[in-house]
Amino acid sequence: MSIDARMKFYCDENRCIHCDGCSVACAEAHELPVGVNRRKVVTINEGKIGLEFSLSVACMHCTDAPCEEVCPVDCFYIREDGIVLHSKEKCIGCAYCLYACPFGAPQFPEDGAFGTKGVMDKCTMCAGGPEETNSNKERELYGQNRISEGKVPVCAAMCSTKALLVGDAASVSDIFRERVLSAGHGVQSAPYGWDKAYGK
């Protein structure tokens, strides 16, 4: 990762098969309440021949994040690496960010007897929150902080077909570019030098 990295997600539509590995791994890793979908897989035109496709969606960690723009209590902050986080202690649960978000990322747990909305919860790109890194409080409020441990966010790590990519935008585009360029060029089915040593 370069110094001026911008962390981004990318989901390859040609590879996503709606296995829900990402969303279940996310819920499991961050011990989310059922119904809070930090990441969700969506299938469009389900069962319609030739029209069906699936995609995994979460917070896209926008550079110019509309949620941050509209938040009345200014609970959002953007890390230097581009990850958009927020403070649950400042958040008032007004859901105005949900209006602003183009992806439906903000989630609101239903608390209490009348389904009152709790404070907002969303994808942290596995980077925790404003509390002390890897503290119990951070874990309780925001879930695991895998980024601080140098790990890939759990959704992309779990992705069965490697449709979901995450990382520095430059690295993500490198991986995708390689996929595009190698398309149709066949597979290398033997390690380098095998044919010389053993014949084809």
Add this chain to the structure above:
Amino acid sequence: MANTWGYGAMTNSLNDIQNAKAIIIFGANPAVNHPVGFGHFLKAKERNNAKIIVIDPRYTKTAAKADLYAQIRPGTDIPFMYGMLHLIFKNGWQDKSYIKDRVYGMDLIIEEAKKWTPSKVEEVTGVSADLLIQITRAYAKETPGTLIWAMGLTQHTIGSSNTRLAPILQLSLGNIGIEGGGCNILRGHDNVQGATDMCCLSHTLPGYYGLSKGSWKYFAKSWGVDYDWLTKRFKSEDWMGKKGFTLSRWWSGVLGGNPGEDKIHNAGTNIKALFVMGNGITSTAQTKKVKEALDNLDIAVFCDPFVNEGAVITDKQDDVYILPATTQFETSGSVTATNRSAQWRNKVIEPMYEAKTDQDIMFEMAKRLGFYDELTMGMKVKENKKTYTFPEDATDEIARIIKTIGLTGWTAERLKKHSENWHQFDQVSLRGYGNMTGEYYGLPWPCWTEKHSGSPVLYNINRPVKEGGMGFRARFGVEHEGVDILAGAGSAPKNSSNKDGYPQITKENIEEVLGITLSEDEKKRMGKNWKVDTSNLIAEKCMEAGIAPYGNAKARANVWTFPDKIPLHREPLHSPREDLVKEHPSYATKENHYRVDTQYVTKQTEKPWAKEFPINLITGRLVNFNGAGMETRASKYLSALTPDMFCDINPDLAGRHGIRDGSMMWIHSPEGTKIKVKAKYSHSVTPDRIFIPLHFAGVMEGVDLSHKYPKGTKPYAIGESANTVTNYGYDIITQIPETKGGLCRVERA
């Protein structure tokens, strides 16, 4: 498959699918059932421009990634494949020299295929003639092509014919024994191949040795136990040679003889006790019968990490025991992947709470039943040890005994080394490099000797035998009706000392076939044939000479011991097409079929089923659940994805019955059973069929069984078991249930 070319196993590997130029999938949904493995399919498409062709009664997640998709009527795969063969032979797309040298009986197939013109196929399968032509052209013209199947092809009364015609289709195109080709059957659970190889089945000893007296004696000797002692475990010696009940029909063993039940042949008694280890018993057909049988047992024992719902559906109050078994994370040992590769798995944590590993449960049982010493002797006998180390000594025992599928090279030490060095293997070819040079990952069987590389692609004659090459197995003799069925000249594996076909290697013929002379000492040490040669001299000599110990024969399209010599279309027992039942009726009743008299045409014509039950019923899996679901429904996140048992129903069919999206509906079965489930509008099924997932249990015929779970063990999701409404119907050879194409009637609840 085993009856076509010798082994009933995936010929290539998931990884090798990346080498394919065309992939045709019959009755399998790998995007849902093998999501990680499906990555190889997608890479083949992405990097190799491979055409993905899906033949399935419903538009699945796999079909969504296909280039060509045919929505076939359930149970008509044979007409579809004959339709393809019709076009292949008509256009001369077949591999003529391959068929001449390596296939026996293709002439009969050519004759039968003549009947299946595209328009006839359209009439029977519902797939348009144009689409059939398009698919056949795409598949036949792009080589190598790999053929995939799973339960959608096997779970039919004619499943054993389906799984013969698919290999024949591949043989016609010369697609077997090459990288990127093959018949790649996807195994549905972890270690299914291993369980099959060890034969957790009732018709053979481990390693497919059969039940002959010779096999029993070989095992008695290899296990270090007395043959006479073994015979005393049975009612009499002749019962040792008889097949037992199958998983799908064990309940007949309990209920047999009751009014309306099939007759059984079980030495005059019914089954009285049931011991279940890790089998989701509600995932087998006809759950109501399963329940009734459970109710009538003297004793039932379930060993599972979670409560087996067999214990929940039964009304039996006493003598039902639930033993807590560990998960795979609490034990170690080798597991066999779908491609015949083994992998060593290490223990992650010690067994939790009072749970015991499966092997400890068995050892403790054996102690109390008085045969612990005999059970464990095989692990000690080789080095005359006093004690054994589990599982290493068990793995070595398997390697020492099982010659038939070439497990000699699978020592615990080698398997561990592979798993520890998995990063030193190529991910497409499985070839090792660095420290692992000259070996294939997991030593895919046959792995003939302790130095053998493993065989990543079965029946590949382009490699020497010691590097995984081989022809087809000489399993069915050397001639049939005067015709030589050994391989033709020029189809011997590379560097073979014998360029012709040859029979399986025995002590008697080894000198002649290999062109060698044995020393007196070698003759003394050598076993009678390659399957029982504990000295392993036959295999060693064969490797030197480039000869496959099991011979080199033709694959056969004609299985003369089966009721249908070549695969023939027969309508499902419950078919929506009365007219076609007359034209393609099922078999005559098969007596003593795994101890149960099993009905075919009598059941098929008992009533005009389709009048009352006009809708095709398909069952299958979901991505978030596994098997009977007791493990996965205990996860709140997995359950949240599909919290309720549901039915995929076309809005058109639903609309005709006044069933709204998300409302409850009844599904009635010809068996007189019914289930109440939530309707889910879906275009993935046509209005003449519905789909229901098979993972639920805990509700039966509308009655909630929540109160029957022991305190704190109820899963997050319960629901009607799909198998409560699956129909009677069992394969003519294997007894596998016909769950992929029965009939039902739907109704608003």
